[in-house]
Amino acid sequence: MLNNVPRSIALGGELGRLIAEKDWAATTLGPFGNWSVALRTTVALMLAAKAEIVLFWGPDYVALYNDAYAPTIGLKHPHALGRPACENWSELWDDLEPLLRRVRADAETVFAKDRPFQIDRKGEMETVYFDISYSPVFGADDQVEGVLCIVSETTERVLGEQRIRESEERFRNMADHAPVMMWVTDASGSCEYLNRRWFEFTGSSPEAALGFGWVETAHPEDRPRVGAEFVAANAESRAFQIEYRLRRADGVYRRVIDAGAPRYDAAGQFLGYIGSVIDIGDRFEAEQKLRESEARFQAIANSIDHMVWATRPDGFHDYYNDRWYQFTGVAPGSTDGEGWAGLFHPDDQERTWAAWTHSLQTGSPYHIEYRLRHNSGEYLWVLGRAQPLRDSNGAITRWFGTCTVIQDIVNARDVLARSREELEEEIARRTARLMEAEGAIRQMQKMEAVGQLTGGIAHDFNNMLFVVIGSLQLLQKRLAQGDLKVERYIDSALDGAQRAATLTQRLLAFSRQQPLDPVVVQPDRLVMGMSELLTRTLGERIRVELVATAGLWNICVDPGQTENALLNLAVNARDAMPDGGRLTIETANAYLDEAYSSDYGISPGQYVLIAVSDSGQGMTPEVVARAFDPFFTTKGVGKGTGLGLSQVFGFMRQSGGHVKIYSELGQGTSVKLYLPRHYGEAALRPLAPQVAGLPVGRGHELLLVVEDDDRVRAHSCELLRDLGYSVLEAKNGADALPIIAAHDLSLLFTDVVMPGMTGRQLVDAALVIKPDLKVLYTTGYTRNAVVHNGVLDPGTQLLLKPFTLEQLARKVRAVLDGSGR
Template structure:
């Protein structure tokens, strides 16, 4: 037994690699002779000191900031390239592996560190690589005369294949974009039928059997499906935005009460609002939803409560930052949402903005919240960045371009009461989908308006000529033969006083460009509830 111990001790001391053992406090308890000889020291000189004491300055910083946290989190790391400092001050490149050893109760007993001399390995690799290259060069020279023509043919074939692959990729991306838009349009048409029918059913059965909770559940499901569609469009930067000049400080202050109710009593809300904050030009509703999304994610990360901070600041992104984040250099307004939650690992941060990616359990998240925020920020010409550390929390910072124009805001719609019309207020409804047309017309009749139906552009123009009493053209945007924008142009040539309201689930840039509504355009997104329809129709008619 004693001889076996001696053999193991000899193997430890004279192994071709360095061995170091450290106690639970991180201090070295033993180092083998191989490791000591590499650094021109005696093994006893290492006892009581830390492994990082023998690294160069850059290595110490790298060790403390990257690999010490990694060690605490997973209990090991492999093939870490570091530089040790020899007793004479010279540098020794090494590759380091480390692993924890724990007892049955889980308490840390010691850490075993294995060190490989990278200078030897690199020399062997260089020699092997040089020998391999020499052999390859000799073989190439030998075959060169015989294969010159074949090589040129192969290069031509490869170039053609790359060109065809690039073309196929471009066609594929175009097809995906068209498919996304088509799905959004058709899906929203179906949702419009569901939502309209449920609204009418709710009114018809108001005095009958109590089925309101089933209707509410169906309406909620349809609304959530519509939200998924909108989030997909947001991620692909194809949602329609209605930007207005606003001050983020005022918006955050207005949201504070809603945020406190959403976060609950276990989470303390704090705001740090910069003085003299610049204006931004953005869609207020979408920005509010983005901040609410971030706040809900932060609340879910603070399972035992904590603190959520919303901060604003003026920032400047120089050309280097602009190029790094694919935004124009210049002045930006930052809105940051910071929590004291569990934090995210680097691999989770890398995937956080991917659609349908979520770390929540089944049924607790769609994985579209952050992707929607990402798409909105990018569509608005801004930048979004995640800063996170396990156990310390997460900060998500949104940067939106400064706006230099006048501080005039759009009038926001609020469905406080069900705005009604009169028979004399005639609305021409134009829609190529029969069910959507029928239900939309019935909803308007229930609101008190006179209604004339048309199934396309030519039929709508004929109705305008036959019915001078028509006051409002309410038309779908995406229709065959003649889209809603072209129909509106022709209608206004005949009736300059005619009011126009567009509706769609996907505009295909007919009434907006780069996701922003054209000036003076009125748009109602599909699907819309009866209350939303009532307010929008009333607002457009009243000018």
């Protein structure tokens, strides 16, 4: 026994030890030996208890407490032990003292749940909550000597419930202000919340709707289905969506979509649903009207004798009436897209397709007679007509057309034609004699033009081939003699070959067969960007003036070919000013009216003018008239091919533009280029930076070369291997496809024009196998495979033959890196 403290107290945990060791003589309770039996007994019971208990003894409310209570007073422990309560509970004494006094004075128990207190137990004030039971402790004289406080802190639970209530309040506030009807159910499916919008819409009350009463607001015919679908979804805890009719407050039933998503607690336990109800009545009525309109259209279209069809704005056929299928006997859907053309008579297909293409491009009505295959296999004459449907802005949204059988009319025309045969035969005989004479003249002119063209080509190509063959023969001779100083022969051969390649490109430009890669450009920026090139090319004796125009329209052209055309004109101007002079390039907006346009076979409208003018010798009217003729030149022998202006003319017509020469002898010449205005914002393509040296392979890149010409294929493979690439090869598409399937290729390098499977067909099949495969086409001439209407298909990468090692290196690297065309 320590300080006369019995074991029942001293062994009462940490607080029992502190009570046993404390000098109680210095407190108002006096030495432990003087403590009353009631105090000792109460303390012993308190220390043995696991509940949070504090005992306030005597008029000063001296505090004694057990181990379970000590954490609830934080930093006040252990100083509060044996001290009057007013010292350590001073911050809440005004709240606590009346409770303790009430117990002492009235000898009654004070009980409360979640009683709040403001207390400083960790160095700062905080609000805490306790369940309390303050009971009187009686002494020997049956007077209240102390207050036994059994407490249980509920702060965490109370604050958690407050947070839940606040969260629910925020949700209800949000849901009640949401633009749609919202609801919440519990795990059993019972509806426990509907937002204000739902009650306003239905006019129902919470008493009638909560639980499962909301089902009664559905249309009587829909209720069984709605209830069954909801119960089934709830049983499986899965999301659902139900469409039904919901009664509005005015009694009108509106079609709605009711969708619910399951809710889960942190442990993954299903809590019920949260859902929304959206009024789709207006949309449903609009769709119903559209269906009714479609049904009426179908009824009308199928009730008339004409074959009716419709297309998208781009001409894709996507509708035919029943009469079409009855007449042709084909399966529904088989003539969608371009499949209809196969039913035309072979002799009519080309002109019919041309007429349809013209209408699509111009928006003009479609009108043509042709022969269409009947389900019997016989071809009958029909009249095809179509008109565009336009929106408020004038843009075409649909084409609607008909095919009318006119075989009887054609037969009648034949009968009428036979009745005029005799007269026509005489006219025909005389006309034939006249045409025969005119034909002979035209043939002579044609042969003269062909002779001039082929003679010019043969002359230039023979000169270039002489240089190439002669240089290679000298190279062969010098190498056989052991002479290694042969660079000049190699350079001479390469120069001759490059000149031949350039001549080929000019011929393609003249014939409008070169593939163009148009982009939207700002003309002033393009012209100003050529300043340094023009100054360097023309020399110091030519003063170059570039005149820009504010508010200049954009154009859509191939930038490289446009620069080539301007450079061609600038060089011609330089040659016309042997003693120096002034070259002016100016831009302006222009409008070509119908009168002017019809004279030159171009479309009237808005154009951007780029005029290249010089102060040179000028040309006579006779020279101007022949300036665009191929191989016509006024320069000395060996100083020009005569294809420069022909190339400019071909490029301008291929770009939808126009070129006109104005010249006066002794005053100078002005060549005016008219390029169609592009409607829309400029989206300039950034130029890829040129890297010094040849771009090479990176060791791991595997390329497949597909080329039907053995020598070209071998040469291409050798060049690519020399650039550091691993190379596989195939001579046609059939051999290439197994290689594509078996290897992880970095790039497919394929010729366009090949026997059997073309390059484009090979690429289409390869992309089915490997959709991410990168592709580079090559060709010396292409028409419809990757180029349509003279323009490269979007996203197509093309390298024209013949190409140099540097051109091949840069193009392959650009395609692999995805950095350019």
